[in-house]
Amino acid sequence: MSLPRIEDLPSLSEDSLREILDLLFEPSPALHALALPTVRTSGGFTSYDGLIDYIGTLLYELAGYHEGDMERKEKLHAILGAHPRLGEPKKETLSKQSREEQRRLQGDTEEAGRLRELNRVYEETFPGLRYVAFVNGRGRGEIMRDMEGRIARGDGREEEREAIRAMCDIAKDRAGKLLRASE
Template sequence: MAPTTLPPITSLPSLSENEIFGVLDLLFEPTSELRSLALPLIRSSSYFSYPDLISAIRTKLLEIVEQGTETPKLHEILGSHPRLGQPKQKSAEEEELSEQSKQEQKQLREGDQKEAERLAELNELYEQKFPGLRYVVFVNGRGRGEIMENMEGRIARGDLREEEREGVRAMCDIANDRAKKLLAASTN
């Protein structure tokens, strides 16, 4: 069973591999590629806070974007995020939508059918424009209209490297928000 709280950041390097993976899965969408990228960072450095750890992961992911040599690994990580406004489809290899994603996207699954159809259409257009990627954004309480406008702008821009950068930034913003909420919940 996956953990539901974060251990003290100073204990992270001494945890078992599976315990570290559980922590990563709380902060990020579960993916073996992110686990293999983050594990050496966690084992080789000390962090004073979860934002410090997430910043190190962000830096490593942005290095991968700039090098352009590990695109499949990067796309696997970014593609682990569910489509906005839709429950993640469960397959033999996938878990269902994480509890964090359910809460973060709650308002995107509410609203009229026409908006839901447009959001599904934009998800499809985005994935056609950027094969291997999923649209990733830190929703942060924004509604469908604002998110769809952002999506349309990013599709129109058509810049793959910038999409990879935006996806990494959003993924890490989401992780920071999750860490903040999990740490606040554990002190109550």
């Protein structure tokens, strides 16, 4: 699929807007519920980067939940958890974009096992979250060192912010690739 002109967003159907969000971020009913009511009405986007920054702002606002606000926390974690685990062995469950982005993370069996173990430790350390990083050409070793550092830091709120930044960086990269492919 390609992206329509940004100027056309206000006239698109809900289904088309959902498909665009799914292409840029990952399929997430929680993201649809958060973004769709305002994407069309806030309008005036002059670029996909502007749209993605706007959605990032909505996510950061959601991340500003109070500790007792489990509904907002669960909604945020559902959105952040829509991204696949890095090195996920079940490739058929990944979106086309995720398969391409994770291609560099292929490695030997020992490294694959280490990455699965880090995913497990990360998710135990940060219940309800999944490690999200903008791979952007980085190899498996660099990604695993980043994951280890984030686990060691142990700051769940910072992890939420890191995941939002990564999701937006990934979405901008995807938008750029999709737009270039349609030229």
